[in-house]
Every structure is written in C-alpha cells, then in structure tokens.
Amino acid sequence: MRLDFDIIKHWIKPDTRVLDLGCGDGTLLALLKESDNIEPLGIEIDSDAITSCIAKDIPVIEQDLNYKLSNFETGSFDFVIMTQSLQTLNSPHIVLDEMLRIGKESIITFPNFGHWRARLHLITKGTMPVSKDLPFAWYETPNIHFCTVNDFEALCKEKGLRILNRTIVNRRNSPGLLAKQWPNMFGMTALYHISR
Numbered sequence: 001m002r003l004d005f006d007i008i009k010h011w012i013k014p015d016t017r018v019l020d021l022g023c024g025d026g027t028l029l030a031l032l033k034e035s036d037n038i039e040p041l042g043i044e045i046d047s048d049a050i051t052s053c054i055a056k057d058i059p060v061i062e063q064d065l066n067y068k069l070s071n072f073e074t075g076s077f078d079f080v081i082m083t084q085s086l087q088t089l090n091s092p093h094i095v096l097d098e099m100l101r102i103g104k105e106s107i108i109t110f111p112n113f114g115h116w117r118a119r120l121h122l123i124t125k126g127t128m129p130v131s132k133d134l135p136f137a138w139y140e141t142p143n144i145h146f147c148t149v150n151d152f153e154a155l156c157k158e159k160g161l162r163i164l165n166r167t168i169v170n171r172r173n174s175p176g177l178l179a180k181q182w183p184n185m186f187g188m189t190a191l192y193h194i195s196r
Helices: 003-011 027-036 047-055 092-102 116-125 149-159 177-181
Strands: 017-021 039-044 060-062 077-083 103-111 162-169 189-195
Touching (some): 003 027, 003 077, 017 092, 092 149, 149 189
Parallel strands (some): 017 077
Antiparallel strands (some): 103 189
C-alpha cells in the first residue's frame, strides 16, 4: 500500500462519507470502504480510471475538477480528499475553497517542488527537472501550478484554514528526520489534513 494512502487512512474516521476528487482507479476509496466502512464517491475524468472504479464497486462521477463543484451541497461529505492533483488544476485555490464547502474536513497531497533535488537540477542544468517523481517534460506536464510546502502553508494562512495534521515524506516515502526538520527542502510529498 502507498504510504500516503496509509497516512490518509489514519486521518479518516470510520463510518463517514468521503468524496475523492481525481480518484484515479479508486484504489484509495476501495481500501477505505473495506477497512473503515466509509461511504465513498469518486470524481474522475479519465475513462479507463472510471472503468477501474466501477470494477471495484466504487461509485464515480465523470467530471472535470477545473469547473465548479456546485453539483455538491454544502456540508454533504465528512471528508473531501484530493491526492496528487492540486498542482494540475487551473485554479487550485478555488477548488480548495470548494473542498471545504462540500466537506467538513479535507485531505490534500501534492509533490513539493521546493525539494532540494528540483532546486539543484534548476541551478546546475537550468532546465525544469525530469525524474521518476516528475516524469514529464515542461511542455507536456500536467503540473501547471508548482507548489512548495511553504506556498501551501501561506495559502492556508491567507484563507484562515486550520492545519489539523501534516506529514511530509522524503524520497523513500518515509517521514525521515530531515523531512521533519526542513520540510520545504527535504520533503518530496506533502500531506495535509485541514479544516475551516
């Protein structure tokens, strides 16, 4: 199981309604449904991923997150999750507002573009990094809003959001000492559990 899924699993309370924005193939929702008896709903745009959700018996809606989520009532979910998608959105700050309108709490994960390897690549090569974690060239990447840990926390402060939990993991997908001490420099992936 992916470490971020394991961390998210510990933040989600059993017997709750969970909406997963950009749910992919439904693996996280299936895990939560099986172990914590959550009532899941996914939103996805990729047709193959939607088919995988259906095969896993995960209800899913085909919808583009770049457009309003006004089809969901305020407070209709206990948790709204978005993993590894924040940086791909046209207006991530607006989607963040919508997540906290729809759900009482939200969980967001994203790649930390402030990681030292990305910085070193820019300094030494003068080009946008391409790696196992960031496998796309700049002209074809789905990542359009590069975000660091510091950027996200500044946005939360600006919006008056509460950070309930934060875990920053390193390249080995573990919350190592350096990632804990200097998250913006040594964290590869950031996981946040937030509320109003």
